[in-house]
Amino acid sequence: MDTLTYLDAFILSAESGSFSAAARRLGLTPAAVSKNVARLEAAVGTRLFQRSTRSVTLTEAGEQFLARVTGPVGQLQDAIAGLAQDAGAPAGRLKVSCALGFGRTYLVPLLGQFLERHPAVLPDWQFDNRQVDLVGDGFDAAIGGGIELTPGVVARELARVRIVATASPAFLARHGEPRHPADLAALPGIARRSAGSGRLRNWTLRNGAGDEAVAECRSVAVFDDPEAMAHAAALGLGIALLPTPHAVPLLESGALVHILPAWDADAGPMSIYYSSKRLLPAKTRAFVDFIVASFRDTALAARLRGPARG
Structure with missing residues (x-):
């Protein structure tokens, strides 16, 4: 699994532009992330980043490499999470997109309860008001209103x-x-x-x-x-x-x-959107079911409808 560890360090460093930010997401020290990237560079025989005291930027070779490995690494992580699914334990990084204000007010308060049930899942949430490409951008789920249903995406209404x-x-x-x-x-x-x-x-x-x-x-x-x-x-x-x-x-x-x-x-x-593939990773299925149940079984859906007509 060393190669996957190196690739994870490379991808997260490229996404954040910082070894320190990648380290926070991985639960490692910046020095450990830097060392893992250096080992990957040694293995592939080329420099992937230009380094400065404050940030790292991809070289041309690094940009090409990132484009080639991001999808396959995500699929491999899903496969590993799938093994955990067989054992009944959702696990792995859960990448979710939601609007800033809505996410902060209604979703973040639910996170503690979800993590109590699924401690092996690592929420990786992007708070953004723009519509994302769920499949193309590698998100496991998105929550919002008026998101276009593209091929390969389904929606379940929350409120x-x-x-x-x-x-x-x-x-x-x-x-x-x-x-x-x-x-x-x-x-x-x-x-x-x-x-x-x-x-x-x-x-x-x-x-x-x-x-x-x-x-x-x-x-x-x-x-x-x-x-x-x-x-x-x-x-x-x-x-x-x-x-x-x-x-x-x-x-x-x-x-x-x-x-x-x-x-x-x-x-x-307001809906939750996710891939329509039959075998969803356990982490995604657990999250979707948890969010749907939270809106159905609590007063959240009624609260989102707002005050009654006068």
Whole structure:
């Protein structure tokens, strides 16, 4: 297994650009990681990194080598984890992508319970608001909303998400509370730009009677992150139309008020995405089942739906 150890040190150092960062992920010292990379370089007969006092960068040969070995090493790690699966013990690095605000608020609190059940699994999570290529980027799973289902990927719904109008108590004291979506046009608001398309997001709200109305404020700021929008609204900068996962914590604390409670928009499902291959590694299957059960058996799904219509 020495070669696999050397390759793991090389891949993680290349991904992080640092022996120290790779060492933290591997549970080794930076000197041990550097030594393992040097042994790999000696074995292949070429220099893979240019080294400086603060960072390491791939040589041209290193870039070519990384492209060739990343996929096969991942498959080998899955095969090793598969042996553990046969023994009933999920194990190995679990690479997951999730949005920053959602992951911090709803997923990180679940991590301790998951690790108690599966201590041989090493969570390796990437917090990013962009959509990742689940298969191409080597992720075991991704959690989010509106992720495109590409070939080889399936999704299991965790909760439905709504768009609700919010504002801070101080903002409402200054401007008054709108009674209809049409009233928003005269009020300052925080607009959202799609991180994918770069376009401003416009929402059509609906009420229980089936009436529709466009919700559009006078923009005083434009953000591409709903978590940032929520906190800006809590500071009284304007009205924000927010996905319920980002609105709920501030609504619960009183930092935001749910306005136009009879009106909302369906933002679609929040789902967990993973490979459609039949023999999932035990670590992935255990994680998917744990997340689905956590949202089904606790109040998480109801909390993500947000406040009831008024």
